Amino acid sequence: MPTPPAEQPPSAAPAPDPDPAPAPAAKPPAPHPQRWLILGVICLAQLTVLLDNTILSVAIPSLTRELHASTADIQWMINAYSLVQSGLLLTAGNAADRYGRKKLLIAGLALFGLGSLAAGLAQTSAQLITARAGMGVGGALLITTTLAVVVQVFDSTERVKAIGLWAIVNSLGFAAGPLLGGVMLEHFWWGAIFLINIPVVVLGLVAVALLVPESKSGEGERPDLLGALLSTVGMTAVVYAIISGPDHGWASGRVLLAAAVGAVVLGAFIAWELRIPHPMLDMRFFRDRRFVGAVGGAVLVAFGMTGSLFLLTQHLQFVLGYGPLDAGLRTAPLALTVIALNLFGVTARLLPRFGTPALIALGMALVAAGLTSIALLGARGYGGMLLGLVVMGAGVAIAHPVMANAIMSAIPPEKAGVGAGINGTLAEFGNGLGVAVLGAVLNARFAALVPAAIGAASLPAALAAAEGAAERLRIAEAFARGLETSQLVGAAAVLAGGLLAALLLRRAERTESVPEAPSGAPTGAA
Numbered sequence: 001m002p003t004p005p006a007e008q009p010p011s012a013a014p015a016p017d018p019d020p021a022p023a024p025a026a027k028p029p030a031p032h033p034q035r036w037l038i039l040g041v042i043c044l045a046q047l048t049v050l051l052d053n054t055i056l057s058v059a060i061p062s063l064t065r066e067l068h069a070s071t072a073d074i075q076w077m078i079n080a081y082s083l084v085q086s087g088l089l090l091t092a093g094n095a096a097d098r099y100g101r102k103k104l105l106i107a108g109l110a111l112f113g114l115g116s117l118a119a120g121l122a123q124t125s126a127q128l129i130t131a132r133a134g135m136g137v138g139g140a141l142l143i144t145t146t147l148a149v150v151v152q153v154f155d156s157t158e159r160v161k162a163i164g165l166w167a168i169v170n171s172l173g174f175a176a177g178p179l180l181g182g183v184m185l186e187h188f189w190w191g192a193i194f195l196i197n198i199p200v201v202v203l204g205l206v207a208v209a210l211l212v213p214e215s216k217s218g219e220g221e222r223p224d225l226l227g228a229l230l231s232t233v234g235m236t237a238v239v240y241a242i243i244s245g246p247d248h249g250w251a252s253g254r255v256l257l258a259a260a261v262g263a264v265v266l267g268a269f270i271a272w273e274l275r276i277p278h279p280m281l282d283m284r285f286f287r288d289r290r291f292v293g294a295v296g297g298a299v300l301v302a303f304g305m306t307g308s309l310f311l312l313t314q315h316l317q318f319v320l321g322y323g324p325l326d327a328g329l330r331t332a333p334l335a336l337t338v339i340a341l342n343l344f345g346v347t348a349r350l351l352p353r354f355g356t357p358a359l360i361a362l363g364m365a366l367v368a369a370g371l372t373s374i375a376l377l378g379a380r381g382y383g384g385m386l387l388g389l390v391v392m393g394a395g396v397a398i399a400h401p402v403m404a405n406a407i408m409s410a411i412p413p414e415k416a417g418v419g420a421g422i423n424g425t426l427a428e429f430g431n432g433l434g435v436a437v438l439g440a441v442l443n444a445r446f447a448a449l450v451p452a453a454i455g456a457a458s459l460p461a462a463l464a465a466a467e468g469a470a471e472r473l474r475i476a477e478a479f480a481r482g483l484e485t486s487q488l489v490g491a492a493a494v495l496a497g498g499l500l501a502a503l504l505l506r507r508a509e510r511t512e513s514v515p516e517a518p519s520g521a522p523t524g525a526a
Contacts, residue, residue, distance in 0.1 A: 034211060035153040039162055041207040042146045043169045045109055048200050049139045050173025052116070055181035055193045062190040063128070073125040079243050080129050084136030085143070086428035087236035091228040093144035093421025094280045098223065101145045101152065101417060102214040106205060108141025113201035120194035131194075140424075147420035151408050152215045159408070161348035164401040168342045172335065179329070217414035224280040230269035231280065235425060237262030242432035250440070281418060285411060289511070290356075293504030294406035295426060297360050300497035301400055302430025304367050307438035307490050308374070308392065309334075311483055314442075315378060315385070319480045333386055337393025338400075347401050356402055357506040363399025364498020367392050368491040375487035399498070406505065434490070441486040449478035 056078065063069050063077065096104040115135030122128040147166065154162045184192050241258035248254050273279035285291050309331060316327035341347070350359055370392030377384020404423055411419035450462055462475045 035158075035162075038153050038211050038213075039150065039165060041204065041211055042149055043166060044200065044207065045105065045142055045204045046146045046166065046169045047173055048109075048112060048197055048204065049142050050170060051177045051180065052135070052194070052197055055177045055184075059181060059185060059190045059193050062185060063125075066190060067122075067125050067128065069125045073129070075247070076129045077125070077132055079240075080133040081136040081139065082243065082428065082432075083236050083240055084133045085139045086239045086425060086432075087232040088137060088140035089144060089424040089428070090231045090235070090281060090418065090421040092140040093148065093417035093419070093424075094224070094228065096141070096145045096148055096417035096420075097217045097415055100214050100216040101148050102208065102212050104141050104417075105145040105149065105208055105212065108138045108145060109201050109204050109208065110138070111135075112138030112142060113198055113205075114138075116194045116197035116201070120191035122191070143424040144417050144420040147404070147408070147423060148416035149212060149215070151413065151416040151419070153213065156409070158348075160351050160401055160405045161345045163404050163408075164342035164345065164347050164397070167397075167400050167404070168339050170338075172339060224273075224276065224278065227269060227272055227276070227280040230265055230272060234262050234266035234269055237265060239428060239432055242429075242436050245436050245440070281422075282415070288410050289504045289508035290406060291410035293357075293360075293501040293508065294403045294410065295422070296497055296504070297364065297399065297403045297501035298407065298423060298426045299430040299433070300364065300494050300501070301367065301396060301403065302427045303434035303437070303497075304364075304371065304392075304490055304494035306431040307434025308371055308487065310435045311438055311442065311486055311490075312374065312385070312389075315374070315480075315483050319378075319476065319483065320382065320385075330382060330385070331389065334389040334393040334396075337390050338397040341394060341397035342401065347398050350398070351402060355509070356406055357502040357509065359402045360399050360406075360505065361498055361502035363395045363397075363402065364494055364501070366395030366398065368395075368495035368498070370395060371487050371491035371494065375484045375491065403501075437493075438486045438490050441489050442482045444482075445485045446479055446482035449481060450475055 060074055064074060067073070069077070092104065092108075112135055115131050115138055118134065119128055119131035122131055147163075150162050150166055151159065180196075181193055184196065237258045241255050241262060244252075244258065245255050270283060273281055273283050286295075312331055313327055316322045316330055322330060347359065354362075370388040370390070373388030373391060374385050375388075378388060407423050408416065408419045411422075462479075
């Protein structure tokens, strides 16, 4: 009888095939090999939208004359685009995450091109307003998908530089739009400013189809249709109230009704998003101090930049006496400073060394210093204003990419479209708020300084009602003082908000850096 094998000690006993060793922690996906070429395509799509918005302001006299457009028509030509775009940004971002960012980018380009064609061929003000609303749909898709694609193809080490280059397009559109519009109106009819978009759109469609990779969240839950409806109606109503306030009066029934509707509907949107399992906008994002700090800073950058530019154009024309084209040229140093600093990657180099909170504080302080310089030195001549524009440009170049990156970094990559929608919505909100608040401060200060017998509905009206050169000089000085006050108010708001945003971000970083104690460990353990 064979001898049974000796029993092995337990430590040496054969064990069943062990489970495979746990895989190492997943590494973030490698950057796309054609990411810089893709960024160029994205910037081309973005530039199409931004150029169109700035070109339109130059064409207002031609539209008034050739389409017999009233002041209300002109306002709707401008506002129809902004209202539709701002109302759809969150919905567009959510749709891009769900159905594919490349698909929605192509759809945005196509809609924007068709809207441009309809606008260029419009024969009446109503047709042009409708076409501009259609362009707003395409613009909402483009703004959300372009930034979302940037987040997808760049890793965290290059994302700030990429967002900085993406931000250059905003400044380039601002600087080049009025100049391009002026040149085109010198040689063509007003419709050409819209038709010029079409070859750019066609080029963009081909490039996106060939180069941009598809990406989407892949979630299978049902679309949040009610959330999309509530966010669209609520944001449209709020932005309409902000846009209409300066013209109709903040206490007018129209403005108060729009603000109330917006507040109620957005409240219902928040309540709905908190109830459902797969919300369009996860409200838990707002528990993240890093996200909240970046959100507040983004609103204030838009507030300071757009509000100050609204005041600057009036300062250059009404106080310093420049014509529209000369005034546009003299605001270009702000945009050129932003372009230069982002092109050389200054922010991307500073961020690893100083961190997000310090750069936001620095950037917002520079924006505030630039506004202060314009307020105190600009009335004496263009030299003081030039200094302020360059300092403001440096501040925007530092703060804007860092805040956009902070917002996008606080949101999961699969929600990149929603993050881009939030970023775009904040920019629209800050833009409207800057013009409305600083414009209201200007009007109130000007009205307080102008003699009651003359009235102060506007500077041109007050000058027309003035009797004699001395009275006209006093009115011009009153307007200059109103501009100074409003610019100082804007500087104070930007500085305070920037410091608060930096403080929130700093606290968030400290909270994240403190390791959690193991379960059951004594709280006083070293």
